[in-house]
Amino acid sequence: MLRAAWPRRWRGLRPPAGCASRGRAAPLSQAGGGGGGGPGVINVFDRALKRKQKNWAARQPEPLQYDYLREEVGSRVADRVYDIARDFPLALDIGCGRGYIACHLNKKNTLETEIPAVHVLADEEFLPFKENTFDLVVSSLSLHWVNDLPRAFKQIHYVLKPDGVFIGAMFGGDTLFELRCSLQLAELEREGGFSPHISPFTAVSDLGHLLGRAGFNTLTVDTDEIQVNFPGMFEVMKDLQGMGESNCSWNRKPLLHRETMLAAAAIYQEMYGNEDGSVPATFQIYYMIGWKYHDSQARPAQRGSATVSFGDLGKINNVMSHGKK
Secondary structure (H helix, E strand, O other): OOOOOOOHHHOOOOOOOOOOOOOOOEOHHHHOOOOOOOOOOOOOEOHHHHHHHHHHHHOOOOHHHHOHHHHHHHHHHHHHHHOOOOOOOOEEEEOOOOOOOHHHOOOOOOOOOOOOOOOOOOEOOEOOOOOOOEEEEEEEOOHHHOOOHHHHHHHHHHHEEEEEEEEEEEEOOOOOHHHHHHHHHHHHHHHOOOOOOOOOOEOHHHHHHHHHHOOOEEEEEEEEEEEEEEOOHHHHHHHHHHHOOOOOEOOOOOOOOHHHHHHHHHHHHHHHOOOOOOEEEEEEEEEEEEEOOOOOOOOOOOOOOOOOOHHHHHHHHHHHHHHHO
16 A cells, blocks of 8 residues: 555555556657767657756645655665665665655654765766766656666666666556546547657666666566546646656647547546546556676576586476385
8 A cells, every 4th residue: 555645535556457558668769769869869858848847846835745656656666775685885866856765764764864965966867976986876756757768777887886786766658548548539539630648658678678788787677556546637637747747758749729638538537437436547667676797796607507407307306206215
């Protein structure tokens, strides 16, 4: 179950209903493209607009009411840090926001972090740190807005010390599939075509490949889904705006007609609505762990060095049964 920080009227999780029209993840050429990257990459996101969206969200009268998703995912990233039985003298939190990971790494159960911290205003795509600086790098719900994800992973690997670890979380391809489908169907019906209204996300099948190309080893990638119930589609969009998670793709359509929006809300309710009148919004989360190589790490045996064939494993039961006799 989710923590008490979730809004009262939207509290509660339940498994997402199956849907044949769930959103597809963006292809790697889109999700991994970026301004400032190498030749051939695609600049998907308007990073200046994203900064404006986040700044606007931070200036709202009650910004903490929109932190429930970041708080929850931050706690799950912190759990993965706790699973590693070692101390990390120096750590970097990329896209830390209000410290959604750090506050869960306290020895005491307090909302404020007890960890000494220095805040640096920097771009996730250009980390201003020297090689082999950090024992741990974490990131929660920030990297999905990076244009050049391969470059970002390489920079994270660069600033890690040997035997350092990267633990991150980012939105996955099925995030907000209910909203995406409803808007597309309404636009097709009312305007005869549709434009993308949900930002593209990286496919989970690409993450391991990208981390490996960046130099990480001993990789772990897993997925989870968090579903939040809202009064209606417009409340979903309001919370996304309050989180600073509005679409900032260059190919977005700035405005939708009022009739299209009302039709989308009706479709959302009809296709995905709960019995109590609320509607679900699904957030798919990718969690990733990767290590920077060090001589002390265990290494896989060389190919062809095995002394026992897998075919011989079936004979073990026979050997053991004869031994008992």
